[in-house]
Amino acid sequence: MSMINQFLWVIFPYICLAVFIVGHLYRYRTDQFNWTAKSSEFIEKKKLKLGSLMFHLGIIPVIGGHVAGLAIPQSWMEAMGISNHMYHIGAVYIGSIFGILTLGGMILLTSRRFTIKNVRQLSSASDMIVNVLLLFIVFMGMYSTLVTNAVQPEFNYRENISIWFRDLFILRPDAALMANVPLSFKIHMLAGFGIFALWPFTRLVHVWSVPLNYAGRRYILYRKHRKYES
Secondary structure: OHHHHHHHHHHHHHHHHHHHHHHHHHHHHHOHHHOOOOOOOOOOOHHHHHHHHHHHHHHHHHHHHHHHHHHOOHHHHHHOOOOHHHHHHHHHHHHHHHHHHHHHHHHHHHHHHHHOHHHHHHOOHHHHHHHHHHHHHHHHHHHHHHHHHHHOOOOOHHHOHHHHHHHHOOOOOOHHHHOOOOHHHHHHHHHHHHHHHHHHHOHHHHHHOOOHHHHOOOOOOOOOOOOOOO
């Protein structure tokens, strides 16, 4: 059991992070032409517009909440005057609102990809896998927040998961910290690292393609072409 925990909470995360970094460098050097989101908007717009809006409005605060909860030590929060009760309200209640918004968006986007024939035919196997895995990750996150926290209110992930996560980046992870973590949180974390390993080989790479140069580029001038006859 100790060897399994060592693999899951030390070796596997490092493998995923290594694939994430090396995979991005390799794809950028060899496959920039396909560094795109491959939009299917011309096939179906209604579900895509609503689902994408819900997902993106929800996922940004959700990521911010994960960064705050995992990267910032509890003692630092308390030093800033944020008590455990205040943090709990923000993480559970406010976080749940954005989490539900993200989950709703993912349900719409995933159902669209699988149920609309033309969208499904345009999709690659990686598109299907990413949609299902993202939906699963968001669902497990919401389950952990709403169900596990209600069943085990004494559990505080900042006392184990957060410490383990920060220790990964200073190269001294302790798998023992994850021993008594509820199963739903474990699944959520492992699936999250799994998506990092898949990231460089899917359409998720478009996240890094922020068109900042658009703000400073010159206007494109369109001129009418006139055909002159002699």
